[in-house]
Amino acid sequence: MFLVKVQIKLKSTVNDPEGQTILEAMHRLNHKEISSVRTGKYFEIIIDSNDDIEVSEKVKKVCDDILTNPIVETYTYEIIRN
């Protein structure tokens, strides 16, 4: 069994009004040292398999095909064998 942690974030060229709003809230609450907030999505996926290579290919495929919009987002992931 594998646990996969996927982080999806907006490309740096894409505007992030949600992150900007959170940053302004932080400044209002006196966290002035914070200079940037970028928002994204996070997924934890469990895959029942014993084949490391198959899991790696599957994760890449579901990230590309289902979880991410490649026009505006990028992803990173880590695979943990349980």
Next chain:
Amino acid sequence: MFLVKVQIKLKSTVNDPEGQTILEAMHRLNHKEISSVRTGKYFEIIIDSNDDIEVSEKVKKVCDDILTNPIVETYTYEIIRN
């Protein structure tokens, strides 16, 4: 300067209809080995500081006060010194 990566996820006792819908889509697309999908949020925060301890305390505070709903969510983070 510090880069902070924050992963927020729903507590395991909280229903996640978005994750369930994504899981069903994966099954329809023949990714049958995937047995669970849980959704969450991801943030990348930049903090201008040279003080490791101050940064760690600040991250905990903004996670508790601004980013997370402690009733239904938990968070993890990593702090990277740049």
